[in-house]
Amino acid sequence: MxxxxxxxxxxxxxxxxxxxxxxxxxxxxxxxxxxxxxxxxxxxxxxxDDRLDRLAALFRPQKVTPxxxxxxxxxxxxxxxxxxxxxxxxxxxxxxxxxxxxxxxxxxxxxxxxxxxxxxxxxxxxxxxxxxxxxxxxxxxxxxxxxxxxxxxxxxxxxxxxxxxxxxxxxxxxxxxxxxxxxxxxxxxxxxxxxxxxxxxxxxxxxxxxxxxxxxxxxxxxxxxxxxxxxxxxxxxxxxxxxxxxxxxxxxxxxxxxxxxxxxxxxxxxxxLLGLQTFFTVGEDEVRAWQVRRGATAQEAAGVIHTDLMRGFIRAEVIGYKELLEAGGWNEARAKGWIRLEGKDYRLQEGEIMHVRAAA
Ligand SMILES: Nc1nc2c(ncn2[C@@H]2O[C@H](COP(=O)(O)OP(=O)(O)OP(=O)(O)O)[C@@H](O)[C@H]2O)c(=O)[nH]1
Ligand SMILES: [Mg+2]
Missing domain, CATH: 3.40.50.300 (P-loop containing nucleotide triphosphate hydrolases)
Known part of the structure; x- marks a missing residue:
């Protein structure tokens, strides 16, 4: 990829x-x-990408990576x-x-x-x-x-x-x-x-x-x-x-x-044209935008971040961009029950934010 x-x-x-x-x-x-x-x-x-800028403003990470x-x-x-x-x-x-x-x-x-x-x-x-x-x-x-x-x-x-x-x-x-x-x-x-x-x-x-x-x-x-x-x-x-x-x-x-x-x-x-879409990862360290094939599964997307995350993939926590912004933060979104747990075959949607849980 x-x-x-x-x-x-x-x-x-x-x-x-x-x-x-x-x-x-x-x-x-x-x-x-x-x-x-x-x-x-x-x-x-x-x-x-405006969305990356907004996410960065929300999480104030040490690093923002487009x-x-x-x-x-x-x-x-x-x-x-x-x-x-x-x-x-x-x-x-x-x-x-x-x-x-x-x-x-x-x-x-x-x-x-x-x-x-x-x-x-x-x-x-x-x-x-x-x-x-x-x-x-x-x-x-x-x-x-x-x-x-x-x-x-x-x-x-x-x-x-x-x-x-x-x-x-x-x-x-x-x-x-x-x-x-x-x-x-x-x-x-x-x-x-x-x-x-x-x-x-x-x-x-x-x-x-x-x-x-x-x-x-x-x-x-x-x-x-x-x-x-x-x-x-x-x-x-x-x-x-x-x-x-x-x-x-x-x-x-x-x-x-x-x-x-x-x-x-x-x-x-x-x-x-190339059939690509964007997903994001967020955190205090880094807020980052990634490219992945449209229709890619959560596990494939995890592989874009790191092959270890793909191999050890257990589940992904996923939320849409708009929902995360509306909730005003990751914990706030979790409290509202807006963060979904998805399996490896879940097809990621444009602009979603993903946090991978993987076995070491
Ligand atoms: N008037 C006008 N001139 C332009 C325009 N675009 C490019 N040029 C001119 O056309 C010439 C060639 O532009 P380049 O960008 O070097 O074209 P290129 O395709 O890279 O050319 P090669 O690498 O030599 O094949 C330059 O003198 C440019 O200033 C334009 O929109 N209007
Ligand atoms: Mg030239």
Whole structure:
């Protein structure tokens, strides 16, 4: 289970990846003209969460620990990249991501030439998808050949096991041949597990970011599948805001009519796309937010905190965020009988606070 969501910021050269990276992380990495270089940079950011702030105010712990998200700015993807073969370093970066933030250039700027000659976000999107799908297809075809050979030779794995993999890969191939990225196939957990080692690029949940120029209206664009989402933002303006002192930024934010900054919006969308939810632990030492798969059991969630808590799991004391706040404290909530004792198969709900009882 990933302790921290890893999102890769991708897009064609000069689409505004580094600009967005700076806007999200508050970093000040150089944005350059005529770039498109194969380079990556990483920053870990705290997930903004009002609930954590309120819980911290209630418990006054020594330490407050937000959930974290790692953003990697991945430069170097170009049109035609998959055909030429993606460089190993680039591929490693791409494969290790939980999801992509795909920056699509919408802004017009004469100083910044577009590698394809004109600004057309939909074309860019389709083209990048095509690159990923081609790459996935090549892997699938190679693997299918190997499986055929394995069947012919015999003697190794059971036939049924090989045929099961074959069947699934054939289904993936058909999807790609119909120009549908793999993430649209709605595979179940078991199927995901079977193919996880291939790290297919078109399988990763993808958040499309329409990078608008200042004051540019967002084009009408809706996500076509639950594994995809679209948000529009003004990357350059937000990067400038992220670099101002907070009170100054506030003034400009209002002046430009930006209701909410990209970071919380984008993280919210990413949680939904990746099927993640938040739970909290509270105490005098630490109040902390955690990420866990939606639908995770109390025992799995305990494992996110510590493997010992998962192994020795006995029960969890659980309460909703609103109830805990209304009670005004853990003991107060207990006195009201609002703290529930749940077993290992209990499915944790968004925003719940959990205290694990485990055997040492
Ligand atoms: N006018 C305008 N310029 C922008 C906007 N976003 C980015 N730019 C400019 O576009 C250029 C490229 O931005 P980067 O953020 O470096 O783009 P990138 O995708 O990281 O580029 P490479 O790493 O070279 O592929 C820079 O000169 C930015 O200032 C925008 O919203 N409006
Ligand atoms: Mg860059």
């Amino acid at each position: 990933p302790e921290m969501m890893r999102l890769g910021i991708i897009g064609f050269p000069q689409s505004g990846k580094t600009t967005l990276f700076n806007a999200l992380t508050g970093e000040n990495r150089p944005v350059h003209l005529g770039g498109g270089r194969l380079e990556t940079q990483l920053a870990v950011v705290n997930v903004p 959930a974290k998200v790692a953003f990697t700015d991945i430069g170097g993807l170009e049109s035609g990249a998959a055909q030429k073969g993606l460089p190993g370093a680039l591929l490693n970066q791409l494969s290790s991501m939980d999801g992509f933030v795909h920056v699509l250039r919408c802004f017009e700027e004469a100083r910044v030439p577009h590698s394809l000659g004109s600004v057309d976000a939909r074309r860019d999107w389709k083209q990048m998808e095509a690159e990923f799908m081609l790459y996935d297809l090549l892997i699938i075809e190679r693997r299918l050949e190997r499986l055929n050979e394995e069947l012919r030779k015999g003697g190794g794995r059971p036939r049924s096991e090989i045929e099961r993999e074959q069947g699934l890969l054939e289904r993936l191939r058909q999807s790609l041949e119909a120009e549908q990225p793999l993430r649209r196939l709605n595979l179940d957990d078991e199927q995901h597990r079977l193919i996880s080692s291939f790290a297919f690029l078109s399988l990763k949940p993808t958040l499309l970011v329409l990078n608008l120029g200042e004051g540019q209206p967002p084009p009408p664009w809706q996500a076509e599948h639950p594994a995809e989402a679209v948000i529009a933002l003004q990357g350059k303006l937000e990067m400038e805001l992220a670099q101002m002192p907070p009170d100054e930024a506030q003034v400009f934010q209002e002046m430009y009519g930006i209701q909410e900054l990209s970071l919380p919006r984008l993280i919210r969308q990413a949680y939904a």
